Amino acid sequence: MKLNTKPNIRDHDNIYDMITDLHHNMTDDESMKANAKLVLLLANHIGDSAIIKEAIDIASQFGK
């Protein structure tokens, strides 16, 4: 399997909203921790280190 980088979710606006809403009323530290948990939960669900590695490579590509 390969990381899917084509549009893959139909209710994209809703998912985007959910993810950003997670941080509502959070301090930066709390946000960082919530994001960490989210990444870990999703990574576990994906369960394939090659795919996760692909995502990490893309995430690290752009402006720091």
Add this chain to the structure above:
Amino acid sequence: MSFDAIPKFKEKAYQIAPELLGAGKTKHPFVIVGSGPVGLTCALELGLKGHDVTIVTAFDFIPHGSKAICFSKQTLDIFDRLGVGQRMVDKGVTWNVGKLFWRDHEDPVFQFDMLPIKEQKNPGFINLQQYYVEDFLIDALEQMDNVDIRWGHAVKEIHIRGEETTLTIETRDGDYPMATRYVLACDGHRSTIRQAMRLDFEGRIFEDNFLIADIKFTGEDALRRPSERWFWFDPPFCPGGTALLHKQPDNVWRLDFQLGWNIDRDAAIRPEKVEPYIKGMLGEDVVFEKEWYSVYTFQCRRMERFVHGPVIFAGDSAHLVSPFGARGANGGLSDAENIAWKLDLVLKGQADASLIESYNYERVMGADENILNSSRATDFMTPKNKASLAFRDGVLELASEYEFARPLINSGRLSKPTPYYDSPLSTPDRDEWINGPAPGHPCVDALVMDNTCCTWVLGALGNSFKLLHFGNNPPNTSMEIISVPTTGLAAERYDAVDGGTYLIRPDQVVAARWKNASKSDVTAAHKKALGFS
């Protein structure tokens, strides 16, 4: 050299070198430098195999103080082969369970078992003070006529010229030269030999300080505590740090507290500074005596190569890891185990001299795995930046409720034998195997029953090349055969319920295996495992 600052467990008698009295051997086949666990284990293995063994060691005592306490199943298997395993297990505290705590939560967030494969002779771990390990090894060595331990004889210089290496040995009665074919440099992390040869020792230095309090319970409390490994992240008594509690023999407990950097190390071990930590962990009313307080920092580094011509580095002289994972001494003992049989067979002319080079390949691989694991544990315990801290705390928060997060908690991945992938000594599998130890992997134990008795597989394998055969038509070779029925736990663990043959090295690593071995298969694989190409 003065070792006044080092606490002593037992004095050992210095004796003047025969060389200084006009006698002494002209040339040794090998000299072992260092009387730590690694040097002593090399010595015992080679001594039992009939070699004349000379150990030179700077110390004229067994050091006390706080060093290794956790010895792994694989180490005990090695000690069993050397005849000292049972004594270690009898004296040691056996434990299999580890518990992880977080902040002030009363219940552990996670609990693990150190011996996932049950029904093996040895436990997952024992705790035993390093000085007992050294003492028991020395006891065994002192009973052998072919072993000469030179206490208080320090290597000062080394000169290598072709096949001849000369060590300059420094003693209180003067210096003397010692000529040798090989040198086993087991002289610890400050290795004089490594420095004299100007060799590299690269890696990471962690600027963190840990306080170790070894204390003896004098109240009744000790009896009530289970012999488990308890580890805390960010406990109230050591905010922001980690802490560890572990039982040792003689009612001694090891308490370990992470203090952070920029501390006054001398002040940190004063009783009035240490005791609040102890009481924070164990309660105000704990009754105890001080054994030893110390502060340590650690490094993760290794030499690029462990074999430099006739000089072979083993143990801390070759590699250093953080103590989390108990990989220092245990890793060093795997070095000892690996080099001892190779040197034995090379010296006896039964193996090619290139076998020594395979030690470099295999144990560099072992050291890398140990360094990787111990660096990861350290990074989990001491997150390097805000994001890592967020992940660490995220994991700990999730762990009590969500199972997936529990294995991510890293308080040290405790020492396991490293498989030697693609070892030049291994013959790759020709057949399909579903499980069982592949070539390069350590053997697993199991009890083998037949009508008359029962034996442990590892016990039967001993420390010479063996064929482990499942079934009753072993290949017709001159090699010693251990026959095992195709029913039962051993056959299952070796994926051999339909028969099979394993070629096992003296260090109980699989060299080759076949579903149906012919004589020529075995001969070719044996040759390869002896370094003949």
